[in-house]
Amino acid sequence: xxxxxxxxxxxxxxxxxxxxxxxxxxxxxxxxxxxxxxxxxxxxxxxxxxxxxxxxxxxxxxxxxxxxxxxxxxxxxxxxxxxxxxxxxxxxxxxxxxxxxxxxxxxxxxxxxxxxxxxxxxxxxxxxxxxxxxxxxxxxxxxxxxxxxxxxxxxxxxxxxxxxxxxxxxxxxxxxxxxxxxxxxxxxxxxxxxxxxxxxxxxxxxxxxxxxxxxxxxxxxxxxxxxxxxxxxxxxxxxxxxxxxxxxxxxxxxxxxxxxxxxxxxxxxxxxxxxxxxxxxxxxxxxxxxxxxxxxxxxxxxxxxxxxxxxxxxxxxxxxxxxxxxxxxxxxxxxxxxxxxxxxxxxxxxxxxxxxxxxxxxxxxxxxxxxxxxxxxxxxxxxxxxxxxxxxxxxxxxxxxx
Numbered sequence: 001x002x003x004x005x006x007x008x009x010x011x012x013x014x015x016x017x018x019x020x021x022x023x024x025x026x027x028x029x030x031x032x033x034x035x036x037x038x039x040x041x042x043x044x045x046x047x048x049x050x051x052x053x054x055x056x057x058x059x060x061x062x063x064x065x066x067x068x069x070x071x072x073x074x075x076x077x078x079x080x081x082x083x084x085x086x087x088x089x090x091x092x093x094x095x096x097x098x099x100x101x102x103x104x105x106x107x108x109x110x111x112x113x114x115x116x117x118x119x120x121x122x123x124x125x126x127x128x129x130x131x132x133x134x135x136x137x138x139x140x141x142x143x144x145x146x147x148x149x150x151x152x153x154x155x156x157x158x159x160x161x162x163x164x165x166x167x168x169x170x171x172x173x174x175x176x177x178x179x180x181x182x183x184x185x186x187x188x189x190x191x192x193x194x195x196x197x198x199x200x201x202x203x204x205x206x207x208x209x210x211x212x213x214x215x216x217x218x219x220x221x222x223x224x225x226x227x228x229x230x231x232x233x234x235x236x237x238x239x240x241x242x243x244x245x246x247x248x249x250x251x252x253x254x255x256x257x258x259x260x261x262x263x264x265x266x267x268x269x270x271x272x273x274x275x276x277x278x279x280x281x282x283x284x285x286x287x288x289x290x291x292x293x294x295x296x297x298x299x300x301x302x303x304x305x306x307x308x309x310x311x312x313x314x315x316x317x318x319x320x321x322x323x324x325x326x327x328x329x330x331x332x333x334x335x336x337x338x339x340x341x342x343x344x345x346x347x348x349x350x351x352x353x354x355x356x357x358x359x360x361x362x363x364x365x366x367x368x369x370x371x372x373x374x375x376x377x378x379x380x381x382x383x384x385x386x387x388x389x390x391x392x393x394x395x396x397x398x399x400x401x402x
Contacts, residue, residue: 002027004060007035025067027055037063039070043079050080097182099142099173100135106176113268117243125166129154139174140183144190151195161198167191204324205331207338209390212236215327216391218319226289227307228315230282231297235312235329237279237384239336239355241265242329246307248296253283264356271356272370274377276384336383344386350375 002021010019012033019027028036037052052066070080103126111119133150134142147170154163170188177183206212219232243265252262258275290298297307312329321327333355340346350372
């Protein structure tokens with residue numbers, strides 16, 4: 001019989017050799033020095049070998065226990081090698097159908113046309129709140145109570161909106177599992193009403209002319225970098241999404257036609273912004289500074305990258321505004337939407353097109369970047385003039401549409 005001392009003292013030779021134990025167990029010592037436990041047996045008249053692990057990861061006592069387990073299978077007319085293969089295949093199948101594997105597979109297709117930031121936020125929620133508890137479980141075996149337990153942990157952190165969004169992503173993953181044959185149904189359906197309704201939080205925005213006038217004068221007095229100054233002044237004039245303004249590229253700006261064309265981050269559709277004379281001048285001012293590069297608003301530390309996502313809000317805060325309660329970079333959109341309709345009497349349909357929202361028409365057609373372009377061009381100039389008059393304290397009359 002083998003002893004631990006004998007195993008430790010066994011040295012590699014030019015050719016592999018064996019050190020026998022009993023009942024078919026032996027240690028196979030390779031020329032490289034590896035020491036492998038093996039068990040020889042016969043099944044259906046054929047000689048077979050079962051690998052039991054390597055020493056010292058598998059001790060001599062463990063190797064003998066594994067040999068004894070194999071002998072019990074043989075006594076029941078079962079091949080130990082085939083049993084080992086079946087167990088391994090089963091484990092691999094479970095791993096391949098685990099919630100995390102299916103979730104990452106879902107993400108590859110789902111986020112194809114979504115923004116990188118949206119994908120990052122969603123995957124971070126799953127990695128922080130779902131995978132540690134449900135990631136390794138077979139997706140077909142996960143129950144509604146198990147899902148609710150992990151979702152409630154998020155709610156208990158006073159992150160109700162995050163809880164809802166995480167549950168929504170979980171449901172989408174289950175639907176993908178159903179579509180690919182890894183689950184029979186989506187158990188999150190049973191959790192409708194299990195979480196309190198989220199509180200709708202609107203982006204902070206000014207919608208009163210007096211407030212807007214004070215804001216515009218404060219922007220004119222901002223003493224930050226020239227890049228941020230121009231971005232701040234352009235924000236109310238073009239009222240695009242903040243991410244779209246800060247990543248504006250010179251290749252998309254046509255100062256001869258006074259147009260800015262780009263792909264909308266949210267819908268991945270092309271959009272056209274007619275530039276008022278005021279907006280065109282600000283772009284022209286920036287051209288002298290950054291026209292040699294890719295981005296209109298270059299990063300402060302790396303001109304090859306766009307301006308920081310936090311730059312506009314940070315500037316508003318430096319000016320004394322609370323970006324949670326007063327005005328935020330995204331709030332310029334709500335400000336324009338409200339004032340254009342209520343004060344300048346612009347048709348909401350035209351405003352929605354300029355906001356790059358999907359507005360189906362009577363024929364069901366979605367957003368068209370050139371639709372109502374003449375009216376939108378007139379609207380953008382009237383809007384810029386209105387803001388100038390507000391800032392100057394002049395009386396502003398409603399815009400009369402053609």
